[in-house]
Amino acid sequence: MAGSFEPNIVGFLCNWCSYAAADQAGSNKLEIPATLTTIRVMCSSRVNPVLLVAAYLRGADGVLVAGCHPGDCHYQTGNYNARRRFALLRGILDVLELDPARFRLSWISASEGKRYSEVTKEFSSHIAGLGPNPLRTRPFIE
Numbered sequence: 001m002a003g004s005f006e007p008n009i010v011g012f013l014c015n016w017c018s019y020a021a022a023d024q025a026g027s028n029k030l031e032i033p034a035t036l037t038t039i040r041v042m043c044s045s046r047v048n049p050v051l052l053v054a055a056y057l058r059g060a061d062g063v064l065v066a067g068c069h070p071g072d073c074h075y076q077t078g079n080y081n082a083r084r085r086f087a088l089l090r091g092i093l094d095v096l097e098l099d100p101a102r103f104r105l106s107w108i109s110a111s112e113g114k115r116y117s118e119v120t121k122e123f124s125s126h127i128a129g130l131g132p133n134p135l136r137t138r139p140f141i142e
Helices: 018-027 049-057 078-095 113-130
Strands: 009-014 036-041 062-067 103-107
Touching: 009 018, 009 049, 009 113, 018 036, 018 062, 018 113, 049 062, 049 078, 062 078, 062 113, 078 103, 103 113
Parallel strands: 009 036, 009 062, 062 103
Antiparallel strands: none
8 A cells, every 4th residue: 555654754843933833833723744743852953963863763754853043043043053963964864875855954933833834744745755764674783
């Protein structure tokens, strides 16, 4: 059954903006994919790329990191640091032979519940189109 695949997506959400947008989306009864597991972090810059790699190695099909818009960070430059850090992550994904399209960095403010809903639905649909994470079946030396 080719159409039965539902992706497992991990979302790291900034406490001050994206997590508040997720809360607003839920309060407004906007559709959020059930395939998304959210993890609240204080800032998008606090997400270590090692956590993202660990998520993929543990079977996540996609990872979303969402934070404040550049210039609006509660910690002033956190989202700029996150943007630089995750630009380097693409090289790590290449080494793992993992499609960089399985990762998304988005800027979503606290008042953008509708945007949060749209981003998560689009990303879930995109990951569903890519299929399962190939690292799930690849053997690793333990």
